[in-house]
Amino acid sequence: MKSRLIYWLTYAGMWLLALLPFKVLYILSDGLCFLMHHVVHYRRRVVRANLCNAFPEKSAAELRDIEREFYRYICDYMLEEVKMLRMSFKELCRRMEYDNKEEYLAMIExxxxxxxxxxxxxxxxxxxxxxxxxxxxxxxxxxxxPLHNKYMDAMFKRIRTRFGGYNVAKHSTAREIIKLCRDNKRVAVGMITDQSPNPNEAHYWTTFLNQDTVFMDGAERIAKLMDFPVFYCELQKQGRGYCRVRFDLITETPKATADGEITELFARRLEQTIRREPPYWFWSHKRWKLKREDTIQHG
Structure with a gap:
């Protein structure tokens, strides 16, 4: 009962926020940024440690600039996701540009x-x-x-399906994709690939941003299972509320690649993206909490 009440109160608040125009949302975002960065100090130690370890060559002033821009970005991001509750499909398409669509569509075909x-x-x-x-x-x-709270999970699924997306829980990925293909459906499978895995999923280690880092290899395994071409999503902010994505082909023949090769190529491409414009990655995540010895211990 308590969880359901929290869900409806949260949903109502987000729905009202989503009614506001972007200009007003960004005014609220500026205030939220001040609170998170300078008053609450939201994960500030984590952000600073991550930035210092990732960019040892940068001066203290440069790191402070990245930190300040990161907090501005993350507050914008949170309110932009809320806005998806009420944003029209037409407006989303106007704010999100897609480059090199021809190659992307040809590979699906x-x-x-x-x-x-x-x-x-x-x-x-x-x-x-x-x-x-x-x-x-x-x-x-x-x-x-999936989120542990079923009501909050339902809310975010609703946000992410408003524009035609088909949600598949992580543990059901292979089964659902195989089912769709058997039904003669063509698919573009989007997978967040820079998350920190659980110890029992920590299969691929590499050096990333000057640190020993483990990556999830689920996307690589799905690509090889289905023999689907693999694309890297090169995202670039075009200003507040505007973004561009380019789909860069990594391989058309995943089964011909060595184990870990696709995941390694993703890590290298992401590192290039981050170094180009550092503030726009999730620095508040405890990305490096898992150590190699932890995975050995857990077998």
Whole structure:
């Protein structure tokens, strides 16, 4: 009962917020940014430690600039996701630009599906509108990790399906994609690929932003299972409330790649993206909490 009440109160508040125009939301975002950064100090130690370890070559002043811009970005991101509750499909398409659509669509047509490697970068949630560039009947599949609270989970699923996305729980990925393909559906499978895995999922380690880092390899395994071409989603902020994504082909033949090769290529591409414009990645995540010895211990 308590969880349901919290859900409806949260949903009502978010729904009212979503009614506000972007200009007003960004005024609220500026106030929220001040509170999170300078009053509440939201994960400030985590942000600073992550930035210092990732960019040892940068001066203290440069790191402070990135930190300040990150808090501005993360507050914008949160309110932009809320806005998705009421944003029209037309407005989403106007604010999210898609480059090199021809290659992306041709690969779906040729192979029956593709895998999109998506980072926690810029306005990545808005990629859910990619159904606007797909052929009628093709399905943009979003792989997600269910939240523990079933009511909050339902709310975020609702947000992410408003624009034609098909949500698939992480543990059901292979089964659901195989089922869609057997039903002669063509799919674009979007997978957030820079999350920190659980110890029992920690399969691929590499050096990333000067640190020993483990990556989830689920996207690579799905690509090889289905023999779907793999694309990297190169996201670039175009200003507040505007973003552009380019789909860069990593491989058309995933089964011909070595184990870990696709995941490594993703890590290298993401590192390039972050170094180009550092503030727009999720620095508040405890990305490096898992250590290699933890995975050895857990077998």
């Amino acid at each position: 040729k192979h029956g599906g593709i895998v999109l490697l998506i980072p926690h970068y810029a306005n990545f949630e808005w990629i859910t509108g990619m159904s606007s560039i797909m052929q009628e009947g093709d399905i943009p599949v979003q792989i997600y990790k």
